[in-house]
Amino acid sequence: MQLVHFTDLHFGCEDKAALKAAEQYVAEIKPDAVIVTGDISKDGLESELMAACDWMRGLAAPVMLTPGNHDVPYYEMIGRLLYPWDRYERAAHGIQTAAWHTPLWSIVPINTARAWQFRLNWAQGEISRGQTAIAGAELQRGEGGALRIVITHHPLDWPNDAPIKGLTRGGQRGLEKLIDSGAELFLSGHLHFASARLVGTRALSVTSGTLSQRVRHEPCAFTVIRRPAPLLIETEVVHVVQGVCQSASVRRFALAELPALDQPAEIHALV
Numbered sequence: 278m279q280l281v282h283f284t285d286l287h288f289g290c291e292d293k294a295a296l297k298a299a300e301q302y303v304a305e306i307k308p309d310a311v312i313v314t315g316d317i318s319k320d321g322l323e324s325e326l327m328a329a330c331d332w333m334r335g336l337a338a339p340v341m342l343t344p345g346n347h348d349v350p351y352y353e354m355i356g357r358l359l360y361p362w363d364r365y366e367r368a369a370h371g372i373q374t375a376a377w378h379t380p381l382w383s384i385v386p387i388n389t390a391r392a393w394q395f396r397l398n399w400a401q402g403e404i405s406r407g408q409t410a411i412a413g414a415e416l417q418r419g420e421g422g423a424l425r426i427v428i429t430h431h432p433l434d435w436p437n438d439a440p441i442k443g444l445t446r447g448g449q450r451g452l453e454k455l456i457d458s459g460a461e462l463f464l465s466g467h468l469h470f471a472s473a474r475l476v477g478t479r480a481l482s483v484t485s486g487t488l489s490q491r492v493r494h495e496p497c498a499f500t501v502i503r504r505p506a507p508l509l510i511e512t513e514v515v516h517v518v519q520g521v522c523q524s525a526s527v528r529r530f531a532l533a534e535l536p537a538l539d540q541p542a543e544i545h546a547l548v
Contacts (some may be wrong), residue, residue: 280502284466287489288329289319294520295488295497301355302522304337315345315430320342326368341373343386345430346400351445359520361392376415383419385412389431394445402431402445413458425459432465436472440493469493478533508532
């Protein structure tokens with residue numbers, strides 16, 4: 278199984294050379310699916326959202342999408358309050374946005390973006406108890422042997438070395454509950470930063486870079502996910518430099534099996 282993870286396309290300030298290179302990369306490796314974890318636009322304009330989704334529909338692989346905080350009417354208070362997701366939903370017509378179950382994977386999206394919040398930085402994420410419960414039940418519908426994946430825009434656990442600091446409300450609680458429900462892989466964006474880190478013994482959390490001009494401390498980037506064996510996940514970070522895709526790093530992570538009662542789990546990370 279091979280998946281490509283894009284995020285933070287930010288049409289409106291997209292990097293056109295990076296997008297073209299990423300599109301060619303997908304055409305060449307022919308992944309089983311492409312997953313896009315939000316912030317597909319810069320300001321939530323209809324033209325930006327439509328352009329982003331048209332680009333996704335043109336990829337040589339099926340695409341799954343979840344929104345980000347920039348995908349609401351960003352500078353329009355009335356729009357954020359009254360119709361925060363209308364433009365996004367119109368633009369995403371025909372793209373997979375609901376839970377997706379196949380023999381290879383169960384991918385469950387959770388919208389962690391909010392049109393507004395009772396805190397100064399409304400752009401940060403939140404996952405409610407209700408969202409966690411619904412996603413957990415959806416994960417358990419997956420077929421035996423399918424990789425159980427949760428996709429969000431905001432990381433539920435922000436890495437310590439991220440270029441921006443923040444907190445996804447309910448993130449740690451949600452992460453633990455979703456792992457208990459069988460989640461093995463978490464894919465997110467928002468940070469414009471490629472990272473892969475084990476969560477406990479049974480799950481891997483991955484954030485990817487951006488394909489926009491809003492880079493942070495690294496070039497435009499995306500991540501390729503492979504599953505060479507049932508308990509083995511490989512991540513390859515691909516940088517896009519001057520319109521050329523370059524492999525930046527490859528790591529392998531071995532996840533522990535669900536432990537039997539009274540038997541501690543073991544885990545190894547292979548770099």
